[in-house]
Amino acid sequence: MSSPDPQVRAARNHTTPAGGRRxxxxxxxxxxxxxxxxxxxxxxxxxxxxxxxxDERRGECDAAEWHIxxxxxxxxxEKLRGADVVVHLALDLDLxxxxxxxxxxxxxxxxxxxxxxxxxxxxxxxxxxxAMVYGALPxxxxxxxxxxxxxxxxxxxxxxxxxxxxRLARRAPRAHPGLNVxxxxxxxxxxxxxxxxxxxxxxxxxxxVAGSRPVWQFCHVEDLCSALEYAVLEKVDGELAVGCDxxxxxxxxxxxxxxxxxxxxxxxxxxAAARLHRIGLxxxxxxxxxxxxxxxxxxxxxxxxxxxxxxxxxxxxxxxxLEEVTGRHTxxxxxxxxxxxxxxxxxxxxxxxxxxxxxxxxxxxxxxx
Numbered sequence: 001m002s003s004p005d006p007q008v009r010a011a012r013n014h015t016t017p018a019g020g021r022r023x024x025x026x027x028x029x030x031x032x033x034x035x036x037x038x039x040x041x042x043x044x045x046x047x048x049x050x051x052x053x054x055d056e057r058r059g060e061c062d063a064a065e066w067h068i069x070x071x072x073x074x075x076x077x078e079k080l081r082g083a084d085v086v087v088h089l090a091l092d093l094d095l096x097x098x099x100x101x102x103x104x105x106x107x108x109x110x111x112x113x114x115x116x117x118x119x120x121x122x123x124x125x126x127x128x129x130x131a132m133v134y135g136a137l138p139x140x141x142x143x144x145x146x147x148x149x150x151x152x153x154x155x156x157x158x159x160x161x162x163x164x165x166x167r168l169a170r171r172a173p174r175a176h177p178g179l180n181v182x183x184x185x186x187x188x189x190x191x192x193x194x195x196x197x198x199x200x201x202x203x204x205x206x207x208x209v210a211g212s213r214p215v216w217q218f219c220h221v222e223d224l225c226s227a228l229e230y231a232v233l234e235k236v237d238g239e240l241a242v243g244c245d246x247x248x249x250x251x252x253x254x255x256x257x258x259x260x261x262x263x264x265x266x267x268x269x270x271x272a273a274a275r276l277h278r279i280g281l282x283x284x285x286x287x288x289x290x291x292x293x294x295x296x297x298x299x300x301x302x303x304x305x306x307x308x309x310x311x312x313x314x315x316x317x318x319x320x321x322l323e324e325v326t327g328r329h330t331x332x333x334x335x336x337x338x339x340x341x342x343x344x345x346x347x348x349x350x351x352x353x354x355x356x357x358x359x360x361x362x363x364x365x366x367x368x369x
Contacts, residue, residue: 026083027042088110103164113125127165133166134150144299146298146299150163156291186243191320199325202325204259212293217244242310244310256318
């Protein structure tokens with residue numbers, strides 16, 4: 001038998017910058033969103049031996065080996081056998097999801113993946129939560145270090161799930177000796193995403209709560225994928241915060257976006273948001289407002305020390321976000337149809353928020369009948 005072609009032999013002997021063998025990487029949630037982008041990125045990388053893609057439906061990356069199943073299925077352990085690293089991205093953070101069902105999926109799925117990875121002999125799991133777990137608080141440092149205390153509460157959309165995933169990440173190495181867990185925490189994610197924070201920029205006015213100090217830091221999905229790749233290749237360890245360098249003050253955001261502000265007293269804004277959510281008119285609980293009021297900017301120092309750099313600036317990501325939301329109309333987190341949007345634009349977002357009390361009164365009267 002003839003010896004392999006030199007190029008083939010070189011590819012087989014290729015090692016990662018850390019000096020290890022090229023890893024086999026499994027990605028959950030690989031068919032859509034960040035999971036699909038990361039799967040394509042890893043499959044094209046010469047530093048990755050093979051990509052195993054796991055999702056409830058097949059995605060478009062033909063270079064990956066696909067397994068179709070729910071991540072809560074214990075059978076996933078067999079599918080992960082032979083993988084060196086698992087990147088778990090199968091999370092439901094949809095604003096329209098039932099909160100209890102969302103939590104059941106996110107927490108149970110993460111538990112199952114961690115247990116299955118340990119059983120399959122995987123040595124590293126990479127989880128993705130959000131910088132929101134630090135909490136948005138008036139006394140937060142600018143920027144926050146990765147080691148800053150996680151002071152978020154479960155009052156914002158999905159944050160309770162993310163905090164539970166963080167807890168599972170801390171426990172896993174003790175429960176499964178030899179399993180390394182890395183957690184990546186992106187700032188406001190932009191690039192085909194739909195969250196309470198991206199919907200903020202769909203409003204006719206940017207709501208500013210009187211006395212607050214909003215600052216904005218974004219993370220483009222491409223930069224998140226490159227940070228996840230750093231974690232996969234073991235170029236960096238531990239809890240990793242990722243985002244654009246620096247931040248934008250509220251005045252800069254207004255100038256760049258051309259959207260004027262609407263300033264309301266705290267009690268009015270929070271009270272109206274809570275009432276609208278309670279009666280089901282908006283998907284976002286009042287807790288989401290905190291992330292538009294107070295700073296939660298991250299430094300990303302661990303990734304920077306490892307040589308990673310964001311390719312996108314906050315200004316560039318904001319410009320893309322504004323382009324993506326063109327034609328969408330949202331008031332208090334609720335998407336409006338064209339007819340409603342015209343009315344909202346004419347009356348102003350203030351009327352929509354301050355009208356919450358009237359809506360509540362009407363709903364109460366209807367229930368009494």
